[in-house]
Amino acid sequence: MAANGVTRRDMLAGTAALPLAARGAAAVPATLPDRTSFAPMPGTYLDSGTMHPVPIGARDAARAYVDQRATMDGYFATEAIEERVKANFARLINATPAEIAFVQSTTAGEQAIIDALGFPRETGRIVTDTLHFFGSFYLYEELARQGVEVVWLRPRANRIAIDDIERAIVPGTRLVALSLVSTYNGFEHDLKQVCAIAHAKGALVYADIIHAAGTVPIDVRASNVDFAACASYKWLMGDFGLGFLYVRADLHDRLRRTRHGYYQLAGFDPHVYPFDAPATKADYPIADVTRRPDMEGLFAGGTHAHAVSAMLDYSLERILTLGVDRMTAYRQPLLQRLHTGLASRGYTVVTPPESRTPLVTCVLEGARERLATPLKAAKVQITLSRNRFRISPSVFNTMDDIERLLAVLPRA
Known part of the structure; x- marks a missing residue:
C-alpha cells in the first residue's frame, strides 16, 4: 500500500480509464509500415487474415487487467473501457453505440440475427453465396433441411455478379446473407448496391465484416446495410472471444427477442429478499425489470471477455489514428x-x-x-x-x- 493510500493497482485502473494519447501510446509513424507497434517476430508473418498479431500496447493493456485480477487490489475501469471500445467501433463503421452489442464471435452474431428473424419457424427465402464464410455453410444447409428456401449463388470469374444477386431476390425473399469481404479470396461486394436491390424487393441484408472492419472503409449509413457482425482477433487486433453485432436502429423493434438475461436490463428490482419492496405488477411478481433500449437490450446474453475489451481499447483507437x-x-x-x-x-x-x-x-x-x-x-x-x-x-x-x-x- 502506498503512503497516500493509492496502490499500484489503483494507478493501473486509473491509467486504463484514460484515452489512448494519455496512456503513452507509441507515436503514429509518418509513413507506413508500422513495425514499432508490434513485438519482433521470429520470421516473416503474412497470415494476419487468420490471426493478427497483438500490438504491444494491447498486450500491455491485457497485462494490466490480469495484474488486477491476480491480486483483486483496486478496481479495473471495465465499464469506461467498454463504453470507449463500443464508441470506437461505432466510429469505425459510422454507426452509433446504441446500434452495437458485444457478441462472442461473428458466427454468434449471424446466428443471433437468424434467430431474431424467426428462422426456421418462420420460413421465407434466403439468398447467400459460396464466397460467404465457409463456417456458415452448415447454418444455411441446416435451415434448408428444416424447410427454409436457401438459394446459393456461385462465383463467376471469382466474383459474385450483381446481376445474379438481383435475379435471385424474388418475392418472398427475406434475407440476403454475405461476407462483405470473402475469407476465401478477398472478393468485396458492392454493399450499397446489394442493399439497394434487396430493399427495393423487401429483403434485408446481413454482412459478415470480419475481413472488412479495419481493412477497408465501412460506412453502414451510406450502404444502408441492416445487420453486420465481426470478431476482433483478425484485423481489429484484439483476441478470441469478443466481437460486435450491428443492427440498424430503425429495425430494433422488428426483431424477435430470443434471449432474456440480466445484462439486457437497465433496471432490476427484486421482491424476494429481506427488506425488498413488495411486487406491484402481477406479471412480474419476482422482480420488476426495465429493458435497455439499445442493442444490448436485445442481444446481451451475459458476461464477456474483459481482457479482450482492454486490448481493443488500445487497438481500435490505434486503427482509427492510423486511418x-x-x-x-x-x-x-x-x-x-x-x-x-x-x-x-x-x-x-x-x-x-x-x-x-x-x-x-x-x-x-x-x-x-x-x-x-x-x-x-x-x-x-x-x-x-x-x-x-x-x-x-x-x-x-x-x-x-x-x-x-x-x-x-x-x-x-
Whole structure:
C-alpha cells in the first residue's frame, strides 16, 4: 500500500480509464509500415487474415487487467473501457453505440440475427453465396433441411455478379446473407448496391465484416446495410472471444427477442429478499425489470471477455489514428506485387486483380503438402489449406516480406 493510500493497482485502473494519447501510446509513424507497434517476430508473418498479431500496447493493456485480477487490489475501469471500445467501433463503421452489442464471435452474431428473424419457424427465402464464410455453410444447409428456401449463388470469374444477386431476390425473399469481404479470396461486394436491390424487393441484408472492419472503409449509413457482425482477433487486433453485432436502429423493434438475461436490463428490482419492496405488477411478481433500449437490450446474453475489451481499447483507437484509408492505400503495391509475382511462378490466383482487400489466394492441389516444408524452413507463415493458400499482409509488412515469400515458393 502506498503512503497516500493509492496502490499500484489503483494507478493501473486509473491509467486504463484514460484515452489512448494519455496512456503513452507509441507515436503514429509518418509513413507506413508500422513495425514499432508490434513485438519482433521470429520470421516473416503474412497470415494476419487468420490471426493478427497483438500490438504491444494491447498486450500491455491485457497485462494490466490480469495484474488486477491476480491480486483483486483496486478496481479495473471495465465499464469506461467498454463504453470507449463500443464508441470506437461505432466510429469505425459510422454507426452509433446504441446500434452495437458485444457478441462472442461473428458466427454468434449471424446466428443471433437468424434467430431474431424467426428462422426456421418462420420460413421465407434466403439468398447467400459460396464466397460467404465457409463456417456458415452448415447454418444455411441446416435451415434448408428444416424447410427454409436457401438459394446459393456461385462465383463467376471469382466474383459474385450483381446481376445474379438481383435475379435471385424474388418475392418472398427475406434475407440476403454475405461476407462483405470473402475469407476465401478477398472478393468485396458492392454493399450499397446489394442493399439497394434487396430493399427495393423487401429483403434485408446481413454482412459478415470480419475481413472488412479495419481493412477497408465501412460506412453502414451510406450502404444502408441492416445487420453486420465481426470478431476482433483478425484485423481489429484484439483476441478470441469478443466481437460486435450491428443492427440498424430503425429495425430494433422488428426483431424477435430470443434471449432474456440480466445484462439486457437497465433496471432490476427484486421482491424476494429481506427488506425488498413488495411486487406491484402481477406479471412480474419476482422482480420488476426495465429493458435497455439499445442493442444490448436485445442481444446481451451475459458476461464477456474483459481482457479482450482492454486490448481493443488500445487497438481500435490505434486503427482509427492510423486511418483505414491510409492502411488500404499502403498495401496496394504489396498486393500488386503478389499478383504479378505469383502468376510469374505459375500459380493460379483466384483473387480479383482489382481487389483492394488484404487477401490474395491461389488454388493449388495439395498446397499444404507441397508448401509446408519450404515455408517452415524459411520461417515464412501464410495460410495453407488442402488445395489453396492465402497471403494476407498487414501494416507491419514490407515489400521485402513479399519478395522473401516469392523467393521461397517453388514454381507451381
